[in-house]
Amino acid sequence: xxxKQLKITLLPNGEVKMQTxxxxxKKCLNFIEMFKLLADVRIKKQEFTNEYYEQEEENYIENKNxxxxxxx
Amino acid sequence: xxxxxxxxxxLLFSTIVPACITMVAGVVDAVQTGNNIDQSEKLHLxxxxxxxxxxxxxETVIVDKDTLIxxxxxxxxxxxxxxxxxxxxxxxxxxxxxxxxxxxAPYGLVISYxxxxxxxxxxxxxxxxxxxxxxxxxYNKIKERLEAQKLTIESEEVLDDDSIxxxxxxE
Numbered sequence: 001x002x003x004k005q006l007k008i009t010l011l012p013n014g015e016v017k018m019q020t021x022x023x024x025x026k027k028c029l030n031f032i033e034m035f036k037l038l039a040d041v042r043i044k045k046q047e048f049t050n051e052y053y054e055q056e057e058e059n060y061i062e063n064k065n066x067x068x069x070x071x072x
Numbered sequence: 073x074x075x076x077x078x079x080x081x082x083l084l085f086s087t088i089v090p091a092c093i094t095m096v097a098g099v100v101d102a103v104q105t106g107n108n109i110d111q112s113e114k115l116h117l118x119x120x121x122x123x124x125x126x127x128x129x130x131e132t133v134i135v136d137k138d139t140l141i142x143x144x145x146x147x148x149x150x151x152x153x154x155x156x157x158x159x160x161x162x163x164x165x166x167x168x169x170x171x172x173x174x175x176x177a178p179y180g181l182v183i184s185y186x187x188x189x190x191x192x193x194x195x196x197x198x199x200x201x202x203x204x205x206x207x208x209x210x211y212n213k214i215k216e217r218l219e220a221q222k223l224t225i226e227s228e229e230v231l232d233d234d235s236i237x238x239x240x241x242x243e
């Protein structure tokens with residue numbers, strides 16, 4: 001089973017990219033919200049790969065919830 | 073991977089432009105200071121003694137005042153002053169005045185100068201250094217919040233183009 005990870009790239013022009021790794025199906029959408037709260041960003045563009053349309057794994061472990069009141 | 077997201081931090085307004093400061097107008101106005109020409113002739117002052125000040129306007133994507141001031145100070149700015157919606161300073165041979173209409177708007181920039189030499193290079197340097205500071209601020213923020221959420225970073229890598237890549241474990 002592929003490791004479930006986030007790959008976060010901070011570009012020198014200030015942009016921040018995030019890729020989900022090892023996560024199938026629409027669960028990956030949760031991580032977009034998580035990323036927005038983690039990095040204080042607004043989304044400019046998002047692209048879905050074939051993995052997004054694959055069936056979610058039944059034994060997927062829920063991602064940790066990020067509280068909406070994260071303070072910097 | 074299943075989704076790739078590109079995002080802009082709130083330190084930068086809206087979208088990234090090739091440079092975060094871009095000129096929107098040529099010389100906006102030229103202000104003649106000192107004595108006027110009639111006066112100068114009566115006082116036998118040379119033309120060189122009459123100084124002209126030029127202004128050029130720029131658009132920026134700079135939103136965050138603290139990061140802006142940090143950038144200016146690191147670049148060697150003098151006489152840095154700030155109000156709620158403005159920051160001004162002297163840098164090299166130029167006077168910079170950053171002003172925004174409201175908290176969410178980006179700063180507009182007016183640079184005042186006698187001689188234009190070095191102006192474009194200054195703008196390019198400030199632009200580049202601000203985005204570097206924005207990258208650093210994002211990096212520190214993300215690491216701090218990952219730690220708070222007890223999410224581990226499996227690897228951290230700096231690429232040849234100075235991008236920073238963090239691989240975060242979710243389980």
